[in-house]
Amino acid sequence: MLLKKQEKNKSVSIAIEGNAANVYSELLTKNFIPDIVTDQTSAHDLLYGYIPNFLSIEKAESLRKNHPSKYINYALS
Structure with a gap:
């Protein structure tokens, strides 16, 4: 779904629950760079x-x- 939206230059918002370090690493292995990322951590x-x-x-x-x-x-x- 995400890639189809991206191909059509459509905006989409996706929430992922997980450790950001692991999620970002996995996205990079798939050569996917999101336009915007937020992290809801209690910094x-x-x-x-x-x-x-x-x-x-x-x-x-x-x-x-x-x-x-x-x-x-x-x-x-």
Whole structure:
């Protein structure tokens, strides 16, 4: 659907739920460059606003609880 709209020079809005780092990498592997991208991340909250793409949700929750400073360092990397 998206490519057909693009071929006809039509506008379309698509919402994707996922880790932006992973989503953007996947788009690049498919040679797709969107015109506009927004990221609805809580950028002000390093402890709860991000889950680094190399952590599972379970591991992130454990690190947040038991090693918050380590988690924040991961979020900044």
